[in-house]
Amino acid sequence: DQQVKQNSPSLSVQEGRISILNCDYTNSMFDYFLWYKKYPAEGPTFLISISSIKDKNEDGRFTVFLNKSAKHLSLHIVPSQPGDSAVYFCAASVRTFNKFYFGSGTKLNVKP
Amino acid sequence: IAGITQAPTSQILAAGRRMTLRCTQDMRHNAMYWYRQDLGLGLRLIHYSNTAGTTGKGEVPDGYSVSRANTDDFPLTLASAVPSQTSVYFCATRAGTNTDTQYFGPGTRLTVL
Helix, strand or coil, X not given: CCCEECCCCEEEEECCCCEEEEEEECCCCCCEEEEEEXXXXXXXXXXXXXXXXXXXXXXXXXXXXXXXXXXXXXXXXXXXXXXHCEEEEEEEEEHHHXXXXXXXXXXXXXXX | CCCEEEECXXXXXXXXXXXXXXXXXXXXXXXXXXXXXEXXXXXXXXXXXXXXXXXXXXXXXXXXXXXXXXXXXXXXXXXXXXXXXXXXXXXXXXXXXXXXXXXXXXXXXXXXX
């Protein structure tokens, strides 16, 4: 059973608007969460992360929100750009265990 | 600086054949990982290595083996390939336990017929 879930396989957003990608997890031991971006025929690249001691982390147009009680995190992209079109994976880890669990990914399409 | 290289880029393999996917890094990162990516399932960890000389099992280790003879190389071997091992395989590295970012290679697309 997947411990990290992304229930939306795809999302389409107009350029300039906000993109919100969601992720849920089941393991309360997870203490670090990451988002990766993947273009076709390339490996995933790190985007942004958040520790369980925080509820928000911001980096430019990207903000990750963590709701520990709901075991839910989200990635906000504002404003969305066509170059943001990619598959986004969320991942979670228990830092001391050195293992990462990934969601199934959400394909974001930002329309010009 | 190449970062992480994976070979081959793609391969078509007959079922029952043995295959080794190669992964080499030049960043001197301690930890290395092998994932497979399947539609609807995302990235699943096959095996990992925290440092040279050690390996561990991930979520889906059956049918795969790894070795870590040195820091730079982390080959993944399929002893007797089966069609369910058709997937895209990604190798990744991480500098150490105090950092959380993984760096991924470009992937190997494997088809087992």
